[in-house]
Amino acid sequence: MSSPIRVGVVGAGFFGTMIASACAGHDSFDVVAVADPVADASQRLAEAHSARAYVSFTELVDDDTVDLVVVATPNHLHAEPAVAALLAGKHVFVEKPLGIDEDSVGSILAAARGARGRLIVGHVMRSFPGVRRMVAQARRGDLGEIIEAAGARRRVVHLPDDPGDWWKLDRRRSGGELLHEIHELDLVVWALGEPSEVLSMTGAPLAHGEHMVDSDIVTELRTPSGALGRHSVSTSAHRAEWWFRISGTEASVEADFRAGTVTRYEDGLIAEVTGVFDLPASDESLRESAETAQSYNTGGPGPLWMRTAVACELDEVAAAVRGTSTTLTEHPATAALVAIRANTLAAEAAR
The missing domain is CATH 3.40.50.720 (NAD(P)-binding Rossmann-like Domain)
Structure with missing residues (x-):
């Protein structure tokens, strides 16, 4: 050992x-x-x-x-x-x-x-076993030629009653919601690679602590191959969504994190359904969390699925240190740079 x-x-x-x-x-x-x-x-x-x-x-x-x-x-x-x-x-x-x-x-x-x-x-979601399998299918060619990757995290976020000067609510310190909640955007660019074009639109400004921020952000990407990336994040969506999809010419795979499932579709039909995690109890924890009000985690160990996610992430961190995995080392900055570019474009469009 x-x-x-x-x-x-x-x-x-x-x-x-x-x-x-x-x-x-x-x-x-x-x-x-x-x-x-x-x-x-x-x-x-x-x-x-x-x-x-x-x-x-x-x-x-x-x-x-x-x-x-x-x-x-x-x-x-x-x-x-x-x-x-x-x-x-x-x-x-x-x-x-x-x-x-x-x-x-x-x-x-x-x-x-x-x-x-x-x-x-x-980028903890890269370490989810079901997500790793999705990306592996895409890279092996099991989905055919990749034409799209997309993801969304849309929900109503309930803030603490008295957040005070909490850095997460100050975009000068957090970078804003797109950067702070970068997980699904990272999965999109991890699946597609470096984009050649970035488009972004923001709106629905709401009070966020002492600040007014855009609560709905849509980002679109184009890669040199022509594949498209789509991402959406919202803190004001009453119809909650949390998913990631990779689509190819032969099949698509989609993770529904609220349901704890990864589904493969072929010609519009369900071909296979597996879990987001390898532990059924962790997938059940995802489903249970989907039924509760959403808020920023400010303390405590979190639900089972979150503890499982961190354990999976630490497995990948250890493997990276020992040189046996690149899951968390490849494309380390792509998602951040895309989000920074998207924020800049949205700010320019709003002037």
Whole structure:
């Protein structure tokens, strides 16, 4: 059995706490260090895992016992610790999105070129077993020539009664809903590859904390082969949808995450139905979650399907560090750059 990968977590907030706990429960990882500028938060999380506590990410990056640096800061603060860790030769796992503007994304990519460590991005839905099988079918040619990939996450999101100055509700720090909820857009570009053209439209502005933001965003892509990508995200849709589809000339496969199913269609007929996860109980948890009001997760371990998803993601992170998987390392920045471009186009159109 391989030695555990020694983890240093930068950021002791919700995601840092969640990922540290998940790593501690995974055979491949050992949490050895935590860094957060809020000393009490750093100390509290470090003590929970018998790890060292730092107030500066530079101290953590300089710690020779750390193999993998997990960047779990708010979205606008990803670049500095990621760049520092890559330049120090560490493996780096950055929570999605990689960055919220071209400069931050570009600086991380520049540091990753030729680095000893691997750049791993937390596009967790790539690690869902059913999604991996969908993409594998497309790449093997089992669907014929790929003509479309599409995805959507549309629901009403209920905000906390008193969100205060919560960074997730400030697009200057989160990048906006398209970047913060980038999962399905990432699946589209993971299936299709680099696009040659990006179009975007936003609308339905609603109050989001202290800010007014567009609650409905539609993005379309074209690839050099002519295949099309379509993506939609909404925080105000009472008819909820959550799905991802790849269509080819011979067949289509579609994951319905609210139903916990992956369905293959041939000539308009259902040819096969399998699960999103390999555990039926996790698929049932998806169905149960679909029946509850949707809100941003602000604490707690989450439902079974979410815990299963994180475990699958950590399997892929460990495989990436050990050089046996590229699921979370290929196209690390494509989705972020597409979303940044889409946000820019939408802002220009709104003027």
